Amino acid sequence: MKSPFWRIGIHLLLGVSFLVLPYIFAPNGLGQIAQVAHNPHERTNLFAYILMLGFFYLNYYVLIPKLYFTQKYIYYALSICVSFGIIVGMLLSIDRQDILETTTHLEVPPPPSPHFPPPPPPKSYQQKPPLGFELSHALFLFLVGIFVSLSLQINERLRQTERENLNTKLSFLKAQINPHFLFNTLNTIYSLAIEQSPRTADVVVKLAALMRYVMREADTEKVPLAKELEYIDNYVALQQLRLDETAAIDFKIEGYPNGLQIAPLILISFIENTFKYGINPQEKSIVKIHLSIEKSILHLHTFNKKVRRFHDEETSSGIGLENARTRLGLLYPNKNLLFVNETDEDFTVELTLELS
Structure with missing residues (x-):
């Protein structure tokens, strides 16, 4: 069984990969991450990815198991809408803050003077794309998060159901084997008892060892091979005692x-x-x-x-x-x-x- 630290490490790796992936395919590569500090568009874009990652885990671990799988579809749809509204609200708040910071830093140039050369043009700030574009981008990420989390959870539920069906079927098969073996062994003891054989006690001891194994060990998914071989050895020894x-x-x-x-x-x-x-x-x-x-x-x-x-x-x-x-x-x-x-x-x- 994999340790929880292994699972946490995998999730962290996938989360970082999700955040870094857009910059890998950017024109400037990973160097574009440095623009987050002074580029409003990059800042909003990064926050959008972080918020979508948080929604993915909320949907995967909370909303789908507690609402979707319990057939509370209306509550699930409302939760999805509320989550998207909160994300959009936070992105709008970040967007408005970026606009205020940009207008505050803009400087009005002084009037030209005949005695001095004209000053250099004011520092330019990279314009943000239209707000509608950023919201449509956020909606796309949101829908992808819903689709991926639903697919993963449904696939995990199907695998869990398959494992439960497998365990049920194996239990049924073992239940058919054990009474058949017990019936044969009791027939052996009965035959020896009729003959008043002195080996009857040895057969009973062997049977006790066999049944102890079946009751205590064979109910698990796996057993040590050494114990299974000991079980078979006792079974063959019992048959040898009977057959002489x-x-x-x-x-x-x-x-x-x-x-x-x-x-x-x-x-x-x-x-x-x-x-x-x-x-x-x-x-x-x-x-x-x-x-x-x-x-x-x-x-x-x-x-x-x-x-x-x-x-x-x-x-x-x-x-x-x-x-x-x-x-x-x-x-x-x-x-x-x-x-x-x-x-x-x-x-x-x-x-x-x-x-x-």
Whole structure:
């Protein structure tokens, strides 16, 4: 998150650029700024830009959020008119003061004398353009300020709405994943309890660690990659406790997290599917889950032989895989590569994520 000092610095830079921009394209360049002290037109012009900059921030931070976005359009229009009237009044006050100062400094030349040469002509003062021209220039700047501030605020409101919709959609997708995982794990404990297996207590401990992670960590936008890998390791260990020697599980993690972060529960759907469709105690089952980290790139490879199919579960598996695809597209746009290869005999997933 960017610091407020960074934002203030950007606003100051943009404000100074707005005030200096007219002088960059002036005939004398930036040297024309020096004429503000004795040129009435330049003085009025500079004050017009300063007043318009102040109105821009008033409109952006106060009028648009409190009146325009709350659909108080009449009050918003009145506020705009009042603001323009105040600006015009201040410019007229400055303009009148400049006229008085100019007439005060004008000197009446003495009558010519036959004994002395005529005096030099009086000091000339640069005439100001017509008042109508300066007011039309101020109106143009005022309309530009309204248009730009409205455009920026509407764009920011649309981005905020998009972020809220994204968070709502991600929460819904995670809510679909978690009950599915819990259901499978409870089925595991139930099976072991029926068998009165001594490993039941170990499975319960693993489940407690998994659910603690889901409840405390997975509700955030990002989690440390190290915790996500620990979660996956516990999940695979739980499956190994349940399956014992009925399946050949090749599970390994290569590389180091190095402080990287990842969206929680974004990998588990692919790993769940390897056990859901690759394990059958009555057949030779093979499951491969390989995770590797190289710098900021995470690679996941899963493979399982299709040893069983349940028609009732195929739909839910499709939903889980589709949820994973959707979350990848929402959370890692242009930062993920997903390849799914399905044949009649096996199922392979290759996923590459660019993390931060």
